[in-house]
Amino acid sequence: MALVKCPDCGTNVSDRAPACVNCGCPISSASDVAALKTPLTTTQGTAKRLKAHSAISMTLLVVSLLWVFMASSSPNPEPSIIAPAVCFLSLVWLIVTRIRIWWHHG
Numbered sequence: 021m022a023l024v025k026c027p028d029c030g031t032n033v034s035d036r037a038p039a040c041v042n043c044g045c046p047i048s049s050a051s052d053v054a055a056l057k058t059p060l061t062t063t064q065g066t067a068k069r070l071k072a073h074s075a076i077s078m079t080l081l082v083v084s085l086l087w088v089f090m091a092s093s094s095p096n097p098e099p100s101i102i103a104p105a106v107c108f109l110s111l112v113w114l115i116v117t118r119i120r121i122w123w124h125h126g
């Protein structure tokens with residue numbers, strides 16, 4: 021059993037005590053907090069990253085579709101592979117991200 025200083029009032033309190041005996045400030049060891057928070061943070065971080073991927077690929081898909089539309093409707097359409105290629109890649113990226121989100125939740 022070790023004594024820790026209360027973060028609020030500086031009283032020496034047992035690290036097993038749920039709260040400071042002097043002021044009632046909750047005492048918790050750093051390792052307990054880390055053990056509770058780490059898996060949750062990792063899962064949330066992955067989900068957030070996948071959602072960001074999903075949002076970026078969707079935006080890219082919409083932009084490239086507009087690009088294809090504008091390129092084909094211009095009076096002098098220039099034959100370009102870039103716009104359809106970006107469109108196709110963003111669609112593949114979006115599908116892959118969707119599968120990864122489904123995989124993480126399933």
Ligand SMILES: [Zn+2]
Binds near residue numbers: 027
């Ligand atoms: Zn205290």
